[in-house]
Amino acid sequence: MKLFPSRYNYQCKINSRYSILNNFLTGALDIIENNIAEKLLGNDFNPEEKNSDPLSSLIERGYLYENPAAEKSLFNELFENFKIKLKDRPIKFVFCPSYICNLKCSYCFEKGLSKKREKFMTPELLKTGFNTIKEFPKKYGKKISSVELFGGEPLLKRTKDMVFEILDFSSKEGIKVSIITNGVMVKEFIEILNDFKNTIEMLQVTLDGPEFIHDARRKFYSGKGSFKNISEGISLLLKNGINANVRVNIDMENIDFLPDLYSLIEEMKWLESPHFKIQPSKVTDHSTTEYKYPVVRDHILMEKLIEIYNDHPQIEDVFKLYMFKPVRHILDIVNGAENVSPRYYNCESNLIELYMLCPDGYIYTCPESIGIENTAIGKYFPQLELFGKRTKMWTERNILVMQKCRECRFAPICGGGCPYASMLIYRDNLQPVCEDFQPVLDTFIRHRGEKILQKFSL
Incomplete structure (x- = not known):
């Protein structure tokens, strides 16, 4: 045998x-x-x-x-x-009050959104959105886990009343809210945010490095940098006991300045707050399989990041390596998870667990596809309607139906790659978008294998 x-x-x-x-x-x-x-x-x-x-x-x-x-x-x-478990998984509704943003970031994936005719939600659209959230569980049998504010930029002077209404509605419905914002107008919104702090789970705010690095990447349209507004906003959130999740978008242009960012965080005493978290994230371009500097292959970025961590060990304890998809399951298991289930799908959008209500009256499921009408999975105005064929384009894409995935050993930790990237690059949602899992894993074990041995007491 x-x-x-x-x-x-x-x-x-x-x-x-x-x-x-x-x-x-x-x-x-x-x-x-x-x-x-x-x-x-x-x-x-x-x-x-x-x-x-x-x-x-x-x-x-x-x-x-x-x-x-x-x-x-x-x-x-x-x-x-x-x-079977999927049937009981809750969904999230996302309000995009505006397609407009008050910053002009160098790597933004939403560059064309501000040219859309429908730039802001109308009061009628907002009211219909609330009705959609009430109607959806009855019509489709899905529980709602939370509401999110997204954009464009959700926190603008013109959206202030809308933000209040969304928070007020969610509070009355007993639904938690998270807000994805660039953070430049936290000061102008702090009174509203404070009033609803028991409803707000967190605000995600982006800070890409120390002031001169951040301001070179995340500018106002006038050319002025946004660092001062954002750092003051983070401090204000923490002072008021509101959770601030700071996202750091990393590429080869700012990676060398992570130690400076860490020093800033220590100086600001943000790490002392139980309401502070930090989340490094790779800058990506889902429109191509090519790599154009400063975006580089994952194993090259990891090699550079680990080099920095070796010189500044305290940084790794805070920033970690979870931004690299191939090693997340190993980190989870090493850190105490009993097991990690295989990924048959790539992401929550792939499973239609995001319902994004946008100013054009359409429902989208992928944050990167909002405003592109031929990717919409339905509409909520004038009445709720889901597009069956479009929905299936997302939900029927999994590692069992793609031949290349069926033959790939990395499929259960990959999920077939980004479905939206597949549509952009191949014009075919059933083409996998492959990443460099082997060199990333090999790089990780080469540099962190001994630490894993210590966890296993060997």
Whole structure:
């Protein structure tokens, strides 16, 4: 009898004695001796020893199967279980009060939005949006987890009354609200935000570095930098006990200045607040598979980031490496998660868990596609209607229906890549958008494998 290594095994040598072994389907993560790793790679096991270690453990953990059909059966079983759980997953409604933004950021993916004819929600659209939120659970049987404000920029002088109405409505309905904002008008909105602090989960605000770096990237249309407004806004939120999640958009132009940003955060004493979080994020371009500086391949960015972390260890404790999709599941397991379920889909938009109500009366599901009418999944004005064919373009895209994904060992941690990028690049939503998972994982283990060993007390 022959044994079959899992299609979804990943192994990488940590040092002269140990290797890391990870199965992307089952979520199993183990440290094994290199001689066992070499045997697994060469499938050099005696099947008669399957009831004794290490063979029995490798079989039990999903690294080896007695036949390939057994793994395929497990894959399908896990997918069916996922679909059952999917029915009970809540959805989020997103209000986009405006397609307008008061900043002109160098890497913005919404550059064409301000040219849209419908720049702001009307009172009639807003009222219809509230009715949609009330009607949706009854009509489609979905629970609503939260409401989000997005844009454009949601916090503008002209949207102030709308923001109040959205917060007031959500408060009365018992729905929590998050706000994605550039943060330049927090001071002008602080009274409203404070009045509804029990309804507001958090404000996400972007700060890309120390003042001279941030201001070169995130400017007002006048050319003036936005750093002063935003940093004062963050301090004001924390002072009032409102959660501030600071996003740092990282590329090769600002990555060297992360230590300076960390020093600023310490100087401002933001880390001392229980209401402060920071979230580094890669600058991406979903319209192409090419990389144009300052956007670089993930493993190059990771190499540079780890170099900075090695010189400034305290920064890694705060900024971490979760921005790199291929290593999130390893970090989760190492940090105590019992298991990590496979990703059959790429994102919440792929699952239609975002319903974005926009000034043109349409409903979108992907933040990057708002305002592009041929990507809308429905409309809420003058009445609620979902477009079945468009909805299926998102929901029927998963790693089982794409041939390349079915043959890829990274599929269960990838989900097939960004569906919107697939539409932009290939004009075909069933084409996977592949990322550099292998070099990212190898880079991570090469630099952080010894730390993982310490977690396993080896």
